[in-house]
Amino acid sequence: MPEPRVVAALLLLVAPLFFSSNLIIGRAAADTVEPAALAFWRWFLAFLILLPFTAFALRRHWPDIIALGWRLWFAGCLGMVICGVGIYVALDHTTATNGTLIYTTSPVIIVALEALFRGVQPTKRQLFGMLLAFTGVAIIVLRGDVNRLIEFRFNIGDLGIALGAIAWAIYSVLLRRDEFARLPTLVSFAAIAGAGAILLAPMMVAEAVTAQRIPDTTEAWGSIIGVALISSVLAFSCFQYGIKILGPSVASAFMYLLPVYGVGLAVVFLNEQIETYHWAGFACVAAGLVLSTFRAGKPARRLQPVR
Numbered sequence: 001m002p003e004p005r006v007v008a009a010l011l012l013l014v015a016p017l018f019f020s021s022n023l024i025i026g027r028a029a030a031d032t033v034e035p036a037a038l039a040f041w042r043w044f045l046a047f048l049i050l051l052p053f054t055a056f057a058l059r060r061h062w063p064d065i066i067a068l069g070w071r072l073w074f075a076g077c078l079g080m081v082i083c084g085v086g087i088y089v090a091l092d093h094t095t096a097t098n099g100t101l102i103y104t105t106s107p108v109i110i111v112a113l114e115a116l117f118r119g120v121q122p123t124k125r126q127l128f129g130m131l132l133a134f135t136g137v138a139i140i141v142l143r144g145d146v147n148r149l150i151e152f153r154f155n156i157g158d159l160g161i162a163l164g165a166i167a168w169a170i171y172s173v174l175l176r177r178d179e180f181a182r183l184p185t186l187v188s189f190a191a192i193a194g195a196g197a198i199l200l201a202p203m204m205v206a207e208a209v210t211a212q213r214i215p216d217t218t219e220a221w222g223s224i225i226g227v228a229l230i231s232s233v234l235a236f237s238c239f240q241y242g243i244k245i246l247g248p249s250v251a252s253a254f255m256y257l258l259p260v261y262g263v264g265l266a267v268v269f270l271n272e273q274i275e276t277y278h279w280a281g282f283a284c285v286a287a288g289l290v291l292s293t294f295r296a297g298k299p300a301r302r303l304q305p306v307r
Contacts, residue, residue, distance in 0.1 A: 008245035011238040016257035018235035020265055025226045032220040034211050035092075038227065039084035040204035041215065044197040045228035046236075050190040057187045065191050068179050072195050075174055079236075080196025082167040085203060090160025102161045104137045104259070107252035109169035114249050117173070122249060126292045133256035133288025136281040140259045144277025172248040175240060185241045193232070253292045256285050 033041075051058075058065070065072065107130055114120040122130075142148045174180065180188050208214050215221055242251035263278055 004245050008242045008251075012242040012246070012251055012254040013257070015235055015238035015242065016255055017261045017265075018230050018238065019255075020258055020261040022227060022231035022235075025223050025231060032217055033215050033224065034207050034213060035088035036085045036200060036203040036207040037215060038088060038224065039080065040197060040200040041224045042084065042227045042232055043080045043193050043200060045225065046232040047190060047193040047197055049229060049233050050186060050193065054186050054190045057184055058190060061183055061187050064179075064183055065187075068191070071174065071177070071179055072191060073199065075171060075180075075192045076195030076197075076199050078167040078171040078174070079192060081199050081203075083164050083171065084196070085200065086160055086167070087164045090157045090164065093155055093157025094161060102158055103165045103168075104134060104256060105162075106165040106168045106172075107249070107255055108134070109166060110172050110248050110252045113169055113173045114247075118176075120247070120249065126249070126253075129288045129291025130253055130256075131288070132291060133253060133285050136284025136286075136288060137256055137259050138281075139277055139284060140263060140281035143275070144280065169252070172243060172252055175243050176248050181244055185244055186237060189236055189240050193236075250292070253289055256288060260285050 111122050111127075111130065115122070175188070183191075215224060239251060242254070260282055263274065267274055
């Protein structure tokens with residue numbers, strides 16, 4: 001049986017690939033599905049997909065789920081509302097370059113939150129690795145041209161992406177709490193997805209009334225199902241298991257692979273070319289991940305909180 005830390009590391013390697021699919025599938029759905037409708041159906045269907053695998057466990061752990069109280073709804077608001085419909089709306093007002101660069105600050109925010117509220121102090125090696133990985137991301141999104149920083153402009157969409165990055169960081173740290181950690185990964189995820197869908201339902205209804213448009217085409221529902229299965233169930237399940245085993249600081253470092261996979265998907269599906277700056281960015285991201293998550297060939301152990 002593989003060591004849990006090895007399994008967690010392998011799952012975290014593919015999680016950003018599943019998350020990256022949200023950009024391609026989500027963009028395809030933008031012309032046919034409104035943001036709140038996309039977010040609601042994404043998480044409602046994700047809950048339904050998980051239900052056959054978690055129904056008995058949900059019933060068995062129901063007292064623990066009820067005991068979560070406001071934390072369950074808070075997690076649903078952070079992960080499914082703000083990081084769902086909030087991000088979809090924000091992307092209508094900013095560029096992919098700005099959005100990627102801003103959103104990949106979430107691992108740094110997670111390290112800061114863990115240090116402030118849980119006493120988990122990162123090592124110098126981990127900090128350097130995260131800086132190196134972020135540098136790789138910057139090389140990719142800026143296309144190897146530092147002068148592009150001069151053209152970098154903030155707008156309301158950028159602020160929305162920044163809010164999403166903060167929400168994702170808080171969500172990641174929240175999942176490490178004992179109340180969530182004692183639940184099986186899929187049970188915890190199903191409960192949060194269900195809570196998120198309930199919170200999104202009124203927004204979806206209000207949007208349908210005002211926009212007078214609901215998903216009614218094969219293309220729209222194909223996009224919704226793709227986002228629900230790949231970008232939600234597979235992505236979040238892998239990520240939450242990684243958080244449970246390795247901790248949020250280590251798990252979040254793998255999110256630097258988002259633009260790496262994004263470029264790969266663009267090459268496969270959009271016939272784009274890989275440039276020299278892509279390889280330079282890949283090298284920095286890979287080196288940063290090794291430094292921030294591995295030690296002597298094994299995933300780095302999470303430091304004990306300072307008492």
